[in-house]
Amino acid sequence: xxxxxxxxxxxxxxxxxxxxxxxxxxxxxxxxxxxxxxxxxxxxxxxxxxxxxxxxxxxxxxxxxxxxxxxxxxxxxxxxxxxxxxxxxxxxxxxxxxxxxxxxxxxxxxxxxxxxxxxxxxxxxxxxxxxxxxxxxxxxxxxxxxxxxxxxxxxxxxxxxxxxxxxxxxxxxxxxxxxxxxxxxxxxxxxxxxxxxxxxxxxxxxxxxxxxxxxxxxxxxxxxxxxxxxxxxxxxxxxxxxxxxxxxxxxxxxxxxxxxxxxxxxxxxxxxxxxxxxxxxxxxxxxxxxxxxxxxxxxxxxxxxxxxxxxxxxxxxxxxxxxxxxxxxxxxxxxxxxxxxxxxxxxxxxxxxxxxxxxxxxxxxxxxxxxxxxxxxxx
Numbered sequence: 284x285x286x287x288x289x290x291x292x293x294x295x296x297x298x299x300x301x302x303x304x305x306x307x308x309x310x311x312x313x314x315x316x317x318x319x320x321x322x323x324x325x326x327x328x329x330x331x332x333x334x335x336x337x338x339x340x341x342x343x344x345x346x347x348x349x350x351x352x353x354x355x356x357x358x359x360x361x362x363x364x365x366x367x368x369x370x371x372x373x374x375x376x377x378x379x380x381x382x383x384x385x386x387x388x389x390x391x392x393x394x395x396x397x398x399x400x401x402x403x404x405x406x407x408x409x410x411x412x413x414x415x416x417x418x419x420x421x422x423x424x425x426x427x428x429x430x431x432x433x434x435x436x437x438x439x440x441x442x443x444x445x446x447x448x449x450x451x452x453x454x455x456x457x458x459x460x461x462x463x464x465x466x467x468x469x470x471x472x473x474x475x476x477x478x479x480x481x482x483x484x485x486x487x488x489x490x491x492x493x494x495x496x497x498x499x500x501x502x503x504x505x506x507x508x509x510x511x512x513x514x515x516x517x518x519x520x521x522x523x524x525x526x527x528x529x530x531x532x533x534x535x536x537x538x539x540x541x542x543x544x545x546x547x548x549x550x551x552x553x554x555x556x557x558x559x560x561x562x563x564x565x566x567x568x569x570x571x572x573x574x575x576x577x578x579x580x581x582x583x584x585x586x587x588x589x590x591x592x593x594x595x596x597x598x599x600x601x602x603x604x605x606x607x608x609x610x611x612x613x614x615x616x617x618x619x620x621x622x623x624x625x626x627x628x629x630x631x632x633x634x635x636x637x638x639x640x641x642x643x644x645x646x647x648x649x650x651x652x653x654x655x656x657x658x659x660x661x662x
Contacts, residue, residue: 287581288354290314294576295353295375296328297321297340297367301624301634302359302556302572303328305564309572315580320349327625328359340367350374357533357579361387361554362434378579379533383554386529389432390551391463397549400528402521404549405540406466413454419464420447426467431459439499443467468548470540474508476522477536477560479574479584486526487574487584488519489567492559494538500632503652504559504595505645506566514545521547534575536560558597558634565620565639566593591641594648596656598636600629608659613638619655 288294290313296303299321307317307328319328320336329335334352338345341364350356350371357378358368365388368381386396397404408419410429420427425447431440442453454462473496478488493508494501508515522537529535536557538550560571569577569585577584602608613619623636638655642648 289580292316292354292580293318293333293352294580295320295349295356295371296332296359297356297363297371298359299323299326299328299332299335300359301327301626304331304624305561305570305572305622306357306359306556306575307331309570310576313573313576315576318349318353320346325627330625340364343367343370346370347374355579357555357575358384359555376579379529379531379535379554383529383531383535387552387554390430391432391461393552394463394465396528397525397552400524402524402528402549403547405468408464410454410462410464411460413451416450416454416462416464417447420444420450423464423466428465428467429453429457430463430465431457432461432463468540468542470542470548472508472510472541473538473550474510474518474541475536475538475557475559476518477534477557477563477571478519478522478526479534479571479578480526480531481578481584482532482581484527485584486523487587488522489560489563489571489587490589491515491518492562494559498632500597500599500634501558502597503649504562505649506562506589506593507645509645510541511545514541514547518547521549525549525552533578534571559595561622561637562593562595562639563587564622566590566641591643592645592648593639593641594645594652595637595639596652597634598623598638598656598659599631600633600635601631602635602656602659603629604631605660610659612658613655615658616640616651616655618642618651 293316295318299319304327316333318334319332324337336349394407410416426445429442473494474491491508493505495503536553540548556571563570568588620639640648640652
């Protein structure tokens with residue numbers, strides 16, 4: 284399809300979680316219809332979509348039916364099987380393309396691709412046996428982090444190795460035939476850069492987000508990040524280089540470690556909107572989800588200007604342990620924005636929603652966001 288995909292068309296999404304839900308809401312505001320494909324019924328995006336295709340990702344007959352019903356496809360998580368996106372691409376554009384998925388689905392391929400492009404990554408080595416692991420630990424030193432090459436997220440599929448004596452147990456625990464060993468980085472903070480690139484190559488990045496994790500799950504995001512301008516500029520330019528090297532059309536997030544002296548090291552990529560970018564819904568002229576719609580449809584990208592300093596805090600299923608959270612108490616602060624994802628079953632560690640607070644300064648936004656989350660839990 285040579286021209287832009289205009290409002291009124293139907294957009295397709297592989298994956299039906301909260302990222303798909305927020306994409307659908309943005310698409311609806313712009314006048315698009317949305318279809319979703321995933322193995323899950325009664326899903327967060329399914330509640331918003333015009334049509335839900337519920338089938339296994341490798342049910343290629345269903346994939347073909349889905350692809351025939353839409354004008355363009357995207358994905359809300361990076362582990363959609365290659366066969367699925369390849370089949371869909373026989374009928375409609377898939378953006379970002381399958382070549383981007385192929386790189387980001389495998390941590391070893393991802394790190395290798397970035398390293399060959401001359402971009403700063405954490406030191407790493409391939410591990411396919413216990414002997415590889417032992418020699419890698421000697422080369423990189425301990426502590427080090429052993430990760431599966433595929434399917435890991437939110438701290439899953441990785442083991443911190445503190446000494447050579449832990450190597451055998453770590454290799455056994457991962458139960459894989461291919462892994463990546465990465466040097467442990469004593470970073471000062473973590474940041475992410477969410478950006479978009481259009482069909483014409485226009486690149487727009489949001490101000491860097493400063494992130495803090497709890498139990499390997501994103502807990503708090505602040506924007507703008509508390510770093511010097513030269514470091515922020517470098518993070519943006521590294522992100523631009525990644526988009527150009529991978530020929531990304533759509534939205535992608537680059538996660539960085541900021542080491543001593545402001546040295547940036549790429550941790551990983553997510554070829555989609557990102558949890559840390561949720562605050563753009565309230566804090567920026569164009570949110571990351573509208574930007575995703577614009578990019579995959581061939582429309583001009585929107586402004587990434589920030590309106591006010593902002594803090595986002597995640598709401599995990601743990602908050603429901605004492606019953607329904609006290610929403611009224613949190614919303615007593617009329618500057619609190621509540622976003623719930625429509626998930627029916629809260630579980631410990633499951634992302635159920637988030638709160639965002641905008642304020643005149645970052646410290647005030649952070650304080651009020653923490654206070655609002657604290658009063659959610661009933662006594």
